[in-house]
Amino acid sequence: MGGRGFLMEPDNLLLDQYILSQAHTNVPKTCFIPTASGDADNYIEKFYETFNKLTCEPSHLSLFSPNFIDLKAYVLQHDILYVGGGKTSNMLLLWKEWELDTILKEAYEKRMILAGISAGSICWFGEGVTDSTSGTLSKIDCLGFLTGSNCPHYDGERNRRPSYNELIKSGEIKAGYAVDDGIALHFKNEELSASVGSRPTAKAYVVNRKANKVMERELPVTYLGDRKQ
Known part of the structure; x- marks a missing residue:
């Protein structure tokens, strides 16, 4: 997800509900991973406040105040892993230190649902655009489960598109x-x-280079507000 979601738009949960609807169980075990925010208390509290109202079994994973005995067993017992936003570089370094990156790879190979917003979107690709390394927008190497690069907030932050x-x-x-x-x-x-999309005007693009020019190809987007809830 490029941005918004339950933290920024608590009255518009279309994307969050879409994620839950992909599970092959009626009440999916959904684990929030807020590492990129430093396990910010308000982020975790907002997650529970929101997802306790939805059809799922919410939990969270803390690497700053570990709430597990066996990290691998704790992660792999869930149906959905939902990564929050924040500083991508810090998140990836901490994941590597805990070997969570290899556990997430196993989760992916087990066909668990991996989701996330902003930093939690960038992380699954080979590369991403982030401001978490130098304060300016730059490339960051990520997990590489998906090939190519990813840029969130394309319309939400004025420097994202040109950068x-x-x-x-x-x-x-x-x-x-x-x-x-x-x-x-x-x-x-x-x-x-x-x-x-959770906004009727929001867009998605494939962006590449051809003959030293940047080409944007707009992708078809299904507005979730048109679906019966």
């Missing part, structure tokens, strides 16, 4: 997907299956 375009034009970052706030990309078997 991503320049990184692609220069060849510093690979071609990939850019999404406005309120857009989610749904991948199955490393292939884009659907683009869905």
Whole structure:
């Protein structure tokens, strides 16, 4: 997800409900991973406040105040892993220290649902655009479960679009997907299956370089507000 979600839009849970609807169980065990925010208390509290009202069994994973005995067993008992936003670089470093990156790879291979917003979107790709390393928007190497690059907040932060375009034009970052706030990309078997939105005007793009020019191809987006809830 490029942005928004339950923290920013508590009255618009279309994307969060879409994630839950992908589970092959009526009450999916849904684990929130707020590492990128430093396990911010208000973020975790908002998660429980929201997801306790939805049809799921919510829990969270803390690496700052560990709430588990066996990390691997704790993670793999869930149906959905939902990664929150924040500082991508800090998150990835801490995941590597705890070897959570390898556990997440196993979760992916077990066909668990992996989701996330902002930093929690970037992390699944080979590369992403982040401001968490130098304070300016730059490339970051990520987990690589999905090929190419990812740029969230394409319309939500004014520097995102020109920075991503320049990184692609220069060849510093690979071609990939850019999404406005309120857009989610749904991948199955490393292939884009659907683009869905919680805002009727939000857009998603494939962005690449051709003949030293940056090309944006707009993707079809299904507005979830048109579906019966």
